[in-house]
Amino acid sequence: MGQSRSYTFSFLLLGVALLLSLLLNISSGSVTIPFSSIISALSGGSLEVESWNYIIWNFRIPKALTAILVGGGLSLSGLLMQTLFRNPLAGPFVLGISSGASLGAALLLMGFALLPGMSILGFVNDISVAIAASIGSFLVLLVVMLVANRIKDTMALLIIGLMFGSITSALVSVMAYFTSAENLQRFIFWSFGSIGNLSGNQVALLGSIVGIGLVLSILSMKQLNAFLLGDNYARSLGISIKKSRLLIITATGILAGGITSFAGPIAFVGLAVPHLTRQIFDTMEHRVLIPAVFLYGAILMLLCDLIAQLPNSASVLPINAITSLVGGPMVIWLLVRKRKMLF
Amino acid sequence: MAHDKKHSVWVQGLSIGYGTKVVASKIDFSLAEGELCAVIGVNGAGKSTLLRTLCRLQSKISGNIFMMDHPLESPTAAQLAKILSVVLTEQPASKNLRVQELIALGRQPYTNWVGSLTPSDKILVQDSLKAFLLEELRHQKCHELSDGQLQRVFIARAMAQDTPIIVLDEPTTHLDLYHKVQILKMMQQLAHQNKKTILFTTHEIDLAIQLCDKILILDGRENPFGTPEELIQQKHFEHLFPSEMVEFDEKTGSFKVKK
Numbered sequence: 001m002g003q004s005r006s007y008t009f010s011f012l013l014l015g016v017a018l019l020l021s022l023l024l025n026i027s028s029g030s031v032t033i034p035f036s037s038i039i040s041a042l043s044g045g046s047l048e049v050e051s052w053n054y055i056i057w058n059f060r061i062p063k064a065l066t067a068i069l070v071g072g073g074l075s076l077s078g079l080l081m082q083t084l085f086r087n088p089l090a091g092p093f094v095l096g097i098s099s100g101a102s103l104g105a106a107l108l109l110m111g112f113a114l115l116p117g118m119s120i121l122g123f124v125n126d127i128s129v130a131i132a133a134s135i136g137s138f139l140v141l142l143v144v145m146l147v148a149n150r151i152k153d154t155m156a157l158l159i160i161g162l163m164f165g166s167i168t169s170a171l172v173s174v175m176a177y178f179t180s181a182e183n184l185q186r187f188i189f190w191s192f193g194s195i196g197n198l199s200g201n202q203v204a205l206l207g208s209i210v211g212i213g214l215v216l217s218i219l220s221m222k223q224l225n226a227f228l229l230g231d232n233y234a235r236s237l238g239i240s241i242k243k244s245r246l247l248i249i250t251a252t253g254i255l256a257g258g259i260t261s262f263a264g265p266i267a268f269v270g271l272a273v274p275h276l277t278r279q280i281f282d283t284m285e286h287r288v289l290i291p292a293v294f295l296y297g298a299i300l301m302l303l304c305d306l307i308a309q310l311p312n313s314a315s316v317l318p319i320n321a322i323t324s325l326v327g328g329p330m331v332i333w334l335l336v337r338k339r340k341m342l343f
Numbered sequence: 344m345a346h347d348k349k350h351s352v353w354v355q356g357l358s359i360g361y362g363t364k365v366v367a368s369k370i371d372f373s374l375a376e377g378e379l380c381a382v383i384g385v386n387g388a389g390k391s392t393l394l395r396t397l398c399r400l401q402s403k404i405s406g407n408i409f410m411m412d413h414p415l416e417s418p419t420a421a422q423l424a425k426i427l428s429v430v431l432t433e434q435p436a437s438k439n440l441r442v443q444e445l446i447a448l449g450r451q452p453y454t455n456w457v458g459s460l461t462p463s464d465k466i467l468v469q470d471s472l473k474a475f476l477l478e479e480l481r482h483q484k485c486h487e488l489s490d491g492q493l494q495r496v497f498i499a500r501a502m503a504q505d506t507p508i509i510v511l512d513e514p515t516t517h518l519d520l521y522h523k524v525q526i527l528k529m530m531q532q533l534a535h536q537n538k539k540t541i542l543f544t545t546h547e548i549d550l551a552i553q554l555c556d557k558i559l560i561l562d563g564r565e566n567p568f569g570t571p572e573e574l575i576q577q578k579h580f581e582h583l584f585p586s587e588m589v590e591f592d593e594k595t596g597s598f599k600v601k602k
Contacts, residue, residue, distance in 0.1 A: 086436040222458040226451055228437040232400055237451045237504075238424030284440050287457060 007288055010280050014295040018068075021302040025067065026060045028306055030314040059196075062203045064302060066195040069203075070263045071273075071301025072294035073210040076217055077255035078270030079277075079293045083224050083286070084248050085158045091271035092256030095249075096140045096164030101260035102191065103168040104136020105129050109187040110179035129190060130202075130261045137257030140164055145249055192318030193264035195305060202262065209258035216251035217290055220244060224286040266320055268327025273297040275334055300326070349375050350409070351508055351540035352397075357406030359389055359396045365404060366392045372559050372568040374542065376507070379534040381551035382544045384561030385584065390544040391432075393561070394512045397542070398429045411507055424452035428504035430497045430511040430543075438486035442496050445485065446471050449503035471499040475529060491522035495529070502533060509533070511543035515550075523547055527554050548580070549597040571596070 027038045033052050040047065047053045074092060081090035092098055108129060147160055176184055198206065223244035226234040235241055256270065274289070277296045281288050304326055308317045350373045358368035367389030374380050382390050395401045397408065399415060408415040410426050418426060428449065435445065449471070450464045460468070472478050475495040485493060494514055501509045514530070515523040527547070531554050534541045545551055551558055552571040559568045560579055567579045574580060580591040580598075589598045 083437075219456075222451065222454070222456060225448060225458055228435065228440055229445070229448060230431075230433055230436040232431055232433060233429070233435075235400065235420065236398060236424060236427070236429045237448065238419075238421035239451075240420060278439070284437055284444060 018299050021299050025064045025302045063196045066198050067301040067305045068298040069210045070259050071297040073255045073259045074269040075273035075293045075297025077252040079274040080252045095161040097137045097256045098260050098265045099165040099168035100140025101133040101137040104132040106172040108132035110175040110183045113183050133261035141253035193266045193320035195263050206262050213251050213255035220247045221286045268323045272327040272331050353409040355407040358404040359392045370566050374540050377538040378556040380542045380557040381555045382559045388561040427508045428501040428506040432512045440485050443481040446500045446503050449500040471503040475499040490517045508540045552596040
């Protein structure tokens with residue numbers, strides 16, 4: 001688009017902020033490690049306390065990387081949804097993708113136990129929950145894509161997504177009612193969201209999932225810009241609506257579904273970050289917004305995680321609660337200040 | 344009507360409608376390069392349906408449509424975007440777009456996969472801004488504009504798309520008389536100076552008579568087409584509305600309420 005202004009300075013600012021919040025995130029935790037030791041560990045030096053090295057490389061850095069991937073990826077999927085559905089309130093939750101993931105996890109953690117003679121203890125672990133959640137989110141995504149091919153109206157599609165969300169959460173409630181307290185507790189803990197217990201391999205897998213989503217988003221930048229005018233104008237500009245929609249929905253599904261399956265349903269990031277980003281980058285050009293939203297989401301998630309681990313204490317708050325506590329007021333503040341929400 | 348090389352738009356025995364429901368039939372007309380043509384008719388006569396059919400937003404029932412000597416069905420969506428640009432009645436999906444950004448989107452059929460503008464794209468965007476007196480508004484957002492300004496932005500976007508044919512759906516609705524005339528004059532200028540073939544639907548029959556080269560009347564019967572003078576002489580405007588309410592005055596080319 002015809003944008004004469006340059007955003008180099010804003011991007012520089014975001015880059016510095018990301019670096020700072022990354023360092024801050026890594027340097028805080030239940031074990032106090034001096035900042036100088038963090039720096040020397042990151043630059044490849046040896047540390048006086050061997051366990052510090054272990055904590056930094058095996059716990060804090062994977063967690064920080066997860067925060068970046070989760071925050072950036074969810075925000076990006078929120079941006080794609082808002083443009084595709086022409087709705088400032090769209091986000092990964094609206095399409096029912098996150099509820100699909102919840103349903104998958106709930107079926108594994110609570111549903112199987114309801115069947116006679118089934119013991120779930122044997123095969124419930126972090127990986128199987130992640131797999132169940134991915135299957136759940138992709139099944140919902142598949143149905144949404146089938147519906148999207150039949151229904152031309154994006155508003156109707158949005159409502160269908162909301163209905164899927166209601167249906168899946170109702171099913172989850174039914175299972176929660178009948179299940180044992182122990183299984184319910186497992187599910188509740190998963191639904192709190194967590195970015196702290198991924199192994200190096202899992203982080204790499206999450207990284208490739210987010211990478212694929214990012215590539216698909218970049219491939220659809222031009223179509224996304226055309227969608228800002230509406231479907232009919234986009235079509236008159238030579239854009240294939242069906243193909244582009246499929247591409248964008250797939251990108252969202254991979255991002256939101258993949259992330260939710262690993263980190264649990266994390267609320268508000270996908271909805272709030274695109275709006276917050278537009279406060280700094282006052283443009284609708286997706287070539288600017290895609291990297292900016294990703295960076296902003298990563299920073300916000302690192303900071304939310306910083307709050308969640310309650311500096312100088314051993315307990316960790318559920319990340320889902322923190323993102324809602326931070327994101328909710330931010331969206332309200334934006335609405336009150338600007339009176340109306342535009343996308 | 345002979346199929347002449349000079350015709351930008353050529354429509355022959357066209358029936359339009361939805362599915363099996365025919366809204367209008369027996370539509371015949373042809374437009375040459377640089378002609379401004381209005382489509383008029385009472386509400387429900389099929390003006391918007393005709394426009395949507397010409398933009399390929401819906402399919403025709405029968406008949407032939409040629410654009411730049413090609414059947415409308417043959418070009419791909421990307422090729423058609425270089426032949427035909429549109430101005431619809433709908434608002435932009437994002438009101439946060441800036442004027443210049445919106446106009447630059449008109450260059451999409453020509454840009455690469457990321458949509459970056461070449462220097463010649465930028466010149467066309469500048470020309471469009473200038474032609475529609477939008478240079479000072481270029482950094483404004485769509486939600487800050489008046490209806491008349493927004494309409495100019497959309498026509499400028501169609502100009503930036505640089506297609507030989509432009510179709511507009513009711514470009515003057517919701518505007519006051521001054522802005523109606525302003526928009527129509529700008530469209531006339533675009534047609535005559537930039538050699539664009541422009542087809543638009545309107546309810547402003549008296550303005551269309553004064554400003555257009557050709558008029559197509561959708562009256563549900565023979566759908567007369569010709570220059571405003573021809574249509575006045577053949578008394579086609581007289582039958583447009585029930586005669587007990589309004590009558591057409593040939594001398595002034597306008598309608599009068601019957602006392």
